[in-house]
Amino acid sequence: MSSGKPAVRLALLGCGTVGSEVVRLLHDQAEDLTARIGAPLELVGIAVRRLGRERGSLPVDPALFTTDALGLVKRDDVDVVIEVVGGIEPARSWLTEALRAGKSVVTANKALLAEDGATLHDAAAEGGADLYYEASVAGAIPLLRPLRESLHGDRVTRVTGIVNGTTNFILSSMDATGAGFGEALDEATELGYAEADPTADVEGFDAAAKAAILASLAFHTRVTAADVFREGMTGVTAADMASAKEMGCTIKLLCLAERGEDSSGQESVSVRVHPAMIPRSHPLASVGDAFNAVFVEAEAAGQLMFYGRGAGGTPTASAVLGDIVAAARNRLSGTRAPSESAYAHLPIRPIGEAVTRYHISLDVADRQGVLATVAGVFAQHEVSIATVRQSGRDEDATLVIVTHGAPDANLAATVEDLRELSIVRSIASVLRVEGSPA
Amino acid sequence: MSSGKPAVRLALLGCGTVGSEVVRLLHDQAEDLTARIGAPLELVGIAVRRLGRERGSLPVDPALFTTDALGLVKRDDVDVVIEVVGGIEPARSWLTEALRAGKSVVTANKALLAEDGATLHDAAAEGGADLYYEASVAGAIPLLRPLRESLHGDRVTRVTGIVNGTTNFILSSMDATGAGFGEALDEATELGYAEADPTADVEGFDAAAKAAILASLAFHTRVTAADVFREGMTGVTAADMASAKEMGCTIKLLCLAERGEDSSGQESVSVRVHPAMIPRSHPLASVGDAFNAVFVEAEAAGQLMFYGRGAGGTPTASAVLGDIVAAARNRLSGTRAPSESAYAHLPIRPIGEAVTRYHISLDVADRQGVLATVAGVFAQHEVSIATVRQSGRDEDATLVIVTHGAPDANLAATVEDLRELSIVRSIASVLRVEGSPA
The missing domain is CATH 3.30.360.10 (Dihydrodipicolinate Reductase; domain 2)
Known part of the structure; x- marks a missing residue:
């Protein structure tokens, strides 16, 4: 299926579990990908840490492998850089270099995006380049x-x-x-x-x-x-x-x-x-x-x-390929994906102010007034109790308490105070509770 | 939040359950939408069947309502046409007109897309226009x-x-x-x-x-x-x-x-x-x-x-709004969404050749050899039986048979032949079976 259009040229950084699957899919689906994009994709280089490892089964010219990732990224004939190495450095340097030079980037690197996504987004804006990272969260799920x-x-x-x-x-x-x-x-x-x-x-x-x-x-x-x-x-x-x-x-x-x-x-x-x-x-x-x-x-x-599927070479490669198709299409039509949208600048609430619910299981002395004392501690911290289950056990009893929503700091302080009560033998379990039945 | 950029102008065709919600969301989310798009959205007209119906609660200038949908579509100052009327005509004429003139179209019209999507896609290609229809299937679900x-x-x-x-x-x-x-x-x-x-x-x-x-x-x-x-x-x-x-x-x-x-x-x-x-x-x-x-x-x-949620005014309007944002962004950056991809031209297999499984429940005479006779009918049509459950009931018995996958025509023919057997009193139920446990 010849489209007549020149190929969109790809540089792959990393050839482990995900990278190998990307190579395989690029080969196996070549005809469909060309039809969907309107031009063929051409893999022009694969950067790996060490040459000579067994990659014989990959459907690709062994001459494409190189250990010089930065050199590959800088090549004039590269349109799209695909990074499946992971980690902060040297991935950040490579991708920043690529984006600033106007090359599209497809990455699965969640650590880098979460630690310093700003640098990548800024570089993408500077270079007018696409930054895609569908594979960084939840693998194959289009999310x-x-x-x-x-x-x-x-x-x-x-x-x-x-x-x-x-x-x-x-x-x-x-x-x-x-x-x-x-x-x-x-x-x-x-x-x-x-x-x-x-x-x-x-x-x-x-x-x-x-x-x-x-x-x-x-x-x-x-x-x-x-x-x-x-x-x-x-x-x-x-x-x-x-x-x-x-x-x-x-x-x-x-x-x-x-x-x-x-x-x-x-x-x-x-x-x-x-x-x-x-x-x-x-x-x-x-x-x-x-x-x-x-x-x-x-x-x-x-x-x-x-x-x-959130992980695994093949599902993750599916997400990477979807991004490659999008980036390639954009290059052919001279357009860009929507860029970073970070206009809202909402402040981050500290965990203490987050409203959560707690499930607390206490071993208590089975005496008159225990529940009143325990309930008093909750009230003191303005934590409202949703349900209590009390079950006797010889001279001890278990109290299982689920709260209504309250600031996490109040809930944590309640647990600390409960720990101090002489009638509380031990706190068997503290867990947050989320989600209403749907 | 003023972006300085001129507004993207919208024409809304239809103002029922979904249309009203679109109007409300455009109003309530105006600030966020402007920030996300990079320019404000401006509703310049709303085509309805009859004027004067109670739409007093909508946050919109009553002067925007018109009964002349085609006139609205043809206006020079319209960038994006949103259709939530449904049905084949006159929706097809309106949208074809819009697309050919290079206006972006956002529609929830599943009937039209399923009956004659080709006409819309061809018009979009002709006009170099965007055709979005996320809301046509499964309402709010981004699918x-x-x-x-x-x-x-x-x-x-x-x-x-x-x-x-x-x-x-x-x-x-x-x-x-x-x-x-x-x-x-x-x-x-x-x-x-x-x-x-x-x-x-x-x-x-x-x-x-x-x-x-x-x-x-x-x-x-x-x-x-x-x-x-x-x-x-x-x-x-x-x-x-x-x-x-x-x-x-x-x-x-x-x-x-x-x-x-x-x-x-x-x-x-x-x-x-x-x-x-x-x-x-x-x-x-x-x-x-x-x-x-x-x-x-x-x-x-x-x-x-x-x-x-697959239906309902508000969920469907969420999908329509997502498409409006995409269409507006594309207009501002002078780009287009990926156009129709129909290169594969796969033939449609008739139902008779589709491979399905059947669950068949038969009331049969409880006699020696009934199962052998029934099984023979399946074999004759090359349908393989996966499971049989037989339960006696006075002088009748029930046979519940689940087949392996077979061409639907063979399964249907098997059922027809079973109906002819004198030992089969009635066929209580025939259902297809789909899906393996996941």
Whole structure:
């Protein structure tokens, strides 16, 4: 299928799991891609850390490989730079160089976008270049383009997502089998769902980067990873999960980005990552295994959900390819995608001011007046109690309390004061609660 | 927030449920829209059938209303025409006029796009104009933009959707309460989910139009409503639903668009709308009430699902506004959205050649050899049986048979032959089966 038009020339930075799949798809789908774009795509170079590794199975001329990434980016005959290396440097230098020179960039680099997206967006504006990063959040799920374009006539109020497959696999497994965190992590590692060092996943760093990217797009405000409150899920126990089940809930590691007003009416944004109990009837509760899903609430659109594979070489490559097609089309027609929209400049609300709900499980002495004393502590911090369940157990009893929404600082202070009470033997579990049944 | 740039001028055709919401959102979100677009939007005229109806609550100058839609479309000072009237004519004439004159069009008109999208796309190409129609399928759910752009580096193999809220409400209610179709329809009508004349919904015409639009985008092939096999859901009985439940399934009115090969290896597309049993563990099974959801399978991306409100003035207006923002941005930057992609020209496979599975429930005489006779009929038509359940009942018995995939014509012929057998007292139910558990 010859279109007659000159090829759009691509430079690929990185050829690991995702990069290899990009190469394979560019080859396998060449005819369709040419038809959809109106011109062929031509891979003119692939930057790798070391030459000579086994890449024999890739359908590509071995002469294309180079270790000089910056040299490749600077080549005059490159139109689109695709970065699937990850990390802050040297990726930032390469992409800034490309964008300033007017080259389109397609990247899957969530860490860089969350840490210093501003530098990339500014470079894109300076060079009049396209910056696409659909693959940086939720892999194959077309999520950023809808947020960046489809919902631009609406007002997004909240984004709630399961955006880390590793931790979702672990929590789904704890929910299904009653296993503890350690056991479920071992299973995930064996099955290849968790890396040898799972810190970035289980401590919520990966989800926090994605939360920053989603919040930036949803609220037209620059949000960085440093703005995101982050609490990992290593503290979630089998007992927590059992307690959640008793309440008709499950526990998920959520990323949340919410628009809200403080007491003075100032609009602000709360962005956070933490484990939370959600009702089993919430659409996110049934997202199992390593799947991702993002629930978006907007004033006019109502509730939307996007669901799919959040990781893996092939699904991520699908998102990269979609961006390559868009960037290539724009180059051919001499146009640009909508640039960064960050006009709203909403302030970030600290976690203490974020309105959350708590589920608190206490072991208390089974004596007259215990509930009154405990309830008094909540009242003192202006935290309203939604439900209490009390169950006796020899001379001790368990109190399970779920609060109404209150500033997180008040809830945290309530827990601290409860810890000081002599009638409280121990605080068995504290978990945030999110989501109404839908 | 003044951008200094001249306004993008909008003409609105239709001011019913959706149109009123478009007017309201344009007013309420004016500041944000201006910031996102880089210029203000200005509504310069609203065409209605009759003047003087109560529209007092709309935040708009009454002088903007006119009954001369064509005159409004032709005005030199109109940049973007928004059509929310519906129906084939006069909408087609208006939009063709607008597109040929280079005006951008945003429409929610599924009937027109499905019946004669070619005329609109051709007019858009002729005038170098944008044609956006996100609101035509699945209301607020950003679905067409992902299909039209995000998945363009991938190969979509199947689209399975619940795209009609009325019938989904009816079937969900039948599933929950055991009610029959008539009773559930009455409830839907009372609650405002079904129109006085529900034909377009319950007979699948609405879903078929949406199926044509989805198939066109997914397979880069012009598909019209006439290409879609359509079977309504009025024949689904309480007994069918009970039978589905026994099998761990529910019944949904599905729109399906599948890529496949015939026996000669020729690639083709099957597009159809019919009720079908799906396993309760399939993500579409839990889509309740009047919600819509579309499940997309692609070679690289894997399984994706999009979920949200498929109808209603406000959700539909959200989709229309998103398109208006995109069209306005393009006008300001002098660019165009990707135009129609219909290069693949895949042939449409007739329903008889579509590979489906059947669930057949038979009342038979409880005699030796009945199963052998019945099984012989399936074998004769080269239909392979997946499961048989036989349950005795006095001197009659019930046979419930689920087949493996086979050409629909063979399955239909099998049912016809079964009807002729003297040992078959009646065929209690025949339903197609779709979807593997996910």
